[in-house]
Amino acid sequence: MKTLRATLSALLILALVVTSLPVMASVDASDRALISTQSVLASDQAGAERQRISDVLARADVQQALVSQGVDPVEVQARVAALSDSEAKEMAQRLDELPAGASGVVGALFAVFIILLITDILGLTDVYPFTR
Incomplete structure (x- = not known):
């Protein structure tokens, strides 16, 4: 037993x-x-900021200014999609600070150009061939 x-x-x-x-x-x-709620909210906010930047860059006057400076608008859209969340947030804040009208568009284009130039020099992107 x-x-x-x-x-x-x-x-x-x-x-x-x-x-x-x-x-x-x-x-x-x-x-x-x-997944934490904060990470979901942060990614949603970053996506909204990227969309806002893309909307500004999709305007006809912005497209003409990009082409006149020798920048391909398609490459710019690809680079905006490749921005980190913090870079997208900073760029969206700069768009908020710019005045409305043509001078704001030129300032936004200049900000996009500078950010892309810095990331190209650091080797993170490949937009401008003159940085090699």
Whole structure:
């Protein structure tokens, strides 16, 4: 009787351990999949700022100014999409500070040109061939 009880106890313990392993594995996987609310809000805000910058760059007068300065508007849109969240936030803040009208567009273009030039010199982008 004691051997049967010892064997049965060992089997029950083994069964509990084996059946609890998948539960433990799924808890760890779900913990890794959690995303904080702050990170979601930050990415949404950065996406909205990028969209706002893209909207400004999509205007016809801005497109003409880019072409007149020898910059391909398609490359500028690609570089805006490649901006980090902090760079997009800084550029959007500069757009807020600029006055309305043509002088604001020129200032925004200048800011885009400078940011792209700095990232090109650092080797993060490849927009201007004269930086090599």
